[in-house]
Amino acid sequence: MKWFGKKSNSVSVAAPLSGKLVPLSEVPDEAFAQGLMGEGVAIEPTEGRVIAPFDGVVSHLIDTHHALIIEHSSGLQLLIHVGINTVALNGEGFKALVKTGDSFKAGQTLLECDLDKIRDAGYPVITPIIVANEDGAEKVECTFKTVNAGEPDAIKVVLKT
Template sequence: MLSKLFKSKSNTVNTVEVAAPLTGEAVELGRVPDEAFAQKLMGDGFAIEPSEGRLVAPFDGKVAHLIETHHAIVVEHASGLQLLLHIGVNTVKLKGEGFTAKVSNDETVTAGQTLIEFDPDFIRNAGYPVITPVIVANGEIVESLSASFKPVTAGEAGVMKVNLSS
């Protein structure tokens, strides 16, 4: 009982629930046709094969970095957790064509808010996969994570749970 009363804060684990940033099929990173993502060299997480072209905030937070070509964005949770949301593979080569940002750097966002609209057919017709990795950008603060692989709807809660070290 005394150990519960005097438990240090360093043993506390914060859990961040990540909502689906897209509507589509949530899959393992190994399904992404890019070695850096598939082998988790960019970080751990999951991917979504989108069925529509709207990327939303996976939690309340702020835009830590909107990539100039609007094909990717880093969103930061109040806990410090940062997620990289990367629409498609090699889509930087489209130089922003087919992507419309609805937010800007340092903007506060709420879960479910539209971040980027994109044209999946344009991306596919240009020869690029639309599968979208959702990557923990700062894995050093993560104790563990788990993701659900299933059909998801943008804004659907609990698609990934991230336990943070403290």
């Protein structure tokens, strides 16, 4: 996908879920918490609906529907990973409303998930939001606060130049 026009050095990302924005260090998984998966933040969700934080394309929908990688026109790719170790649920409690290759608009629902079912199965619902292309971001900025899904400018990703 080509992007024409003035190239910005940052991407404004709306909140993909309602809940509390927290640092990755609060994620109970070492790979995410230590930033080994990439730069990012996490949301402790209060609602089981993942919405598109910008206009873009689904780069990859994980077959168990617990995670997806989305791409912005700048080339920035974000991994939204609902819960920790939720791949073990084999898709139970998750419903994808998009597939790999689909285009989407900001605010469109991408995934639905049953947070109670995930918790009842013994998994944390905290959701890391990670820059998936390691050459994509210099830093990820946000104010750690409660956000509503679709809230504009919840996260700012400063792109590498």
